[in-house]
Structure formats: C-alpha cells, structure tokens
Amino acid sequence: MRKFIFLIMLICTSFVEAQYTYKLAVLKYHGGGDYYANPTSLPNLISFCNTNLKMKINPEVPYVDAGSKDLFQYPFIHMTGHGNVVFSASELENLRTYLQGGGFLHIDDNYGMDMYIRTQLNKLFPNEGLIELPFNHPVFHQKYDFNGLPKIHEHDDKVPKAFGIIRNGKLVCLYTYETDLGDGWENQSVHNDSQEKRMQALQMGANILQYVFSR
Numbered sequence: 001m002r003k004f005i006f007l008i009m010l011i012c013t014s015f016v017e018a019q020y021t022y023k024l025a026v027l028k029y030h031g032g033g034d035y036y037a038n039p040t041s042l043p044n045l046i047s048f049c050n051t052n053l054k055m056k057i058n059p060e061v062p063y064v065d066a067g068s069k070d071l072f073q074y075p076f077i078h079m080t081g082h083g084n085v086v087f088s089a090s091e092l093e094n095l096r097t098y099l100q101g102g103g104f105l106h107i108d109d110n111y112g113m114d115m116y117i118r119t120q121l122n123k124l125f126p127n128e129g130l131i132e133l134p135f136n137h138p139v140f141h142q143k144y145d146f147n148g149l150p151k152i153h154e155h156d157d158k159v160p161k162a163f164g165i166i167r168n169g170k171l172v173c174l175y176t177y178e179t180d181l182g183d184g185w186e187n188q189s190v191h192n193d194s195q196e197k198r199m200q201a202l203q204m205g206a207n208i209l210q211y212v213f214s215r
Contacts, residue, residue, distance in 0.1 A: 021056040022213060025071075027079040027105070028063040031086030036063065037110050038080055041185035045205045053143055053206055055213070066091040071098050076212055077105050080182045082112040087120050096124055099165075099172040104212045107175045108182045111155045117175070121165065130163040130175060137162070139174065142207040142214075150200035152193065153180035170215075174208060181205055 024042055028035050042061045049055040064070050064077065067090050071077065077098075087095065099105060107117055121130060133139065139162070140146040149160035160179035164171045183191050184201020193201075 019056065020058040022076070023058045023060075023074050024076045024078060025062050025064040025074040027077050028065045029079070029081075029085050029087065029091075030066075031084035031116065033081035033083035033085050033113060033116065034110075035079070035081050037082060038182040038186050040187045040190065041080070041182040042078055044187065045185045045202060045209070048202045049206050049209055053210060055209065057209075067094045069094075071095070072101070072103065075103060076209065077103065078182075079105060079107045079117075080110045080113075082110050083116065085113065085116040085120050087123065092120075092124055099124075100167065103172070105173045106208060106212075107173065108180070109175070109177050110180060110182055111153070114177060121173070121175070124173075125165055125167070128165050128167060130165060133162040133164050133171075133174075139171075139207060139211045142210040144203040144207050146204055146207065149176060149179045149181075150184075150197075150204055151179060152184040152197050152201045153191070155180075179204075 024046065026035065026042065043059060046057045046059050046061070050057055050059075064074065066087055071094060095105070107113075109117070118130065135148045140148060149162050151160050155178065158178045161177050163175040163177060165173040165175075181201045181204055184193055184198050185205055188195075188198060
C-alpha cells in the first residue's frame with residue numbers, strides 16, 4: 001500500500017513539474033545579511049511573467065545554499081539583502097562552476113549590500129571585474145523597452161546602475177544597484193509603492209528573465 005501511495009505521489013510530482021519549463025531559486029549565504037528579504041518578490045515576478053510573457057516558471061521558489069549541488073537545478077538564481085555577505089572558498093568554487101556552466105546570478109542590492117558583495121565578486125572572478133552595462137544592452141530591450149534601470153526606491157539619491165560580469169563574451173552575473181527592483185516586486189502593501197513604480201519593477205524584472213531564458 002505504501003509503495004502504491006509513493007508511486008501515485010511520484011506520478012503527481014512529475015506531472016506538476018512537467019507543466020513548467022523553468023525553475024528559480026533564491027541564494028542563501030552567510031555573513032549576517034538577510035538573504036530572505038522580500039519573500040513575496042519572486043513569486044509575484046513569476047506570476048507576472050507567466051501571465052504576460054506566457055513563460056512557464058514554477059511558482060515555488062526555494063532557498064539554495066551557495067555551496068550546495070542543488071544550485072545546478074536552477075538556471076536563474078536571485079540574490080538580495082541589506083548587509084554583509086561572506087562566501088567560503090568552497091562556496092566561491094561552487095558558484096564559479098555554476099556560472100561557468102551556464103547558470104545565471106542576479107543580485108539586487110536591497111540597500112546596504114554594495115560594499116560587501118563587490119568584495120565577494122572580486123574573489124569570485126578576480127580577472128573579470130564588474131562593468132557598467134550601457135543603455136543599449138539587450139537586457140533593457142526585451143518585451144519592455146527601458147532606457148536603463150528604473151528608480152523604484154530613493155535611498156542615497158544616486159542614479160540606478162546595472163553592472164555585469166562577462167565571461168567569454170557572455171553575461172553570467174547581473175548586479176542591479178540603487179534601484180530596488182525586488183522591493184517593487186513585493187506585494188503592494190509591503191512598501192506602499194505606486195502602481196506605476198511596481199509596474200516598472202515587474203517589467204524590468206520580466207526583461208531580465210526573458211533575456212536569460214532566451215540566450
């Protein structure tokens with residue numbers, strides 16, 4: 001009887017997974033930063049993309065450790081937070097292998113992460129520093145047309161910028177700074193953002209996913 005129940009569960013799980021083309025995850029890291037910030041962000045972005053771009057993204061978004069082999073199950077990993085970030089040598093090696101093998105990392109500074117994540121990215125790819133992406137980069141011109149990143153939240157009155165790490169001519173990591181896209185993806189009640197700001201954030205997020213999945 002137990003084998004029968006297990007078989008039914010396995011079939012149901014396989015059927016559910018077959019409905020989706022893509023899976024996303026949030027990166028879990030050490031150092032004290034709140035990797036778990038913005039819990040409604042990716043589910044809302046996924047819903048937006050599935051509805052408006054007809055993507056088939058699994059709505060379940062797990063947290064995955066930077067050093068875990070499970071990282072390789074997800075073509076797109078999202079990372080956010082407000083504070084410190086620390087990767088061990090083995091975690092850096094795992095992330096490096098993931099990105100060199102076709103994975104993509106999107107880092108969205110939720111204010112306060114910048115000085116820490118830059119240090120870790122320098123360790124991740126010492127020979128390929130962050131470069132600022134120009135406004136004509138394809139990531140800004142997918143389903144929705146943008147002239148650079150939208151400004152969702154004001155913090156230090158700085159211009160939002162998109163930085164990337166490029167390996168062998170391919171963008172493998174996107175770092176969005178002074179924009180707070182993830183806050184804009186959250187439920188409206190969390191930050192009380194205007195519908196216009198939330199729509200800008202969701203559309204830019206959709207562009208990022210479309211760019212990654214269409215490469």
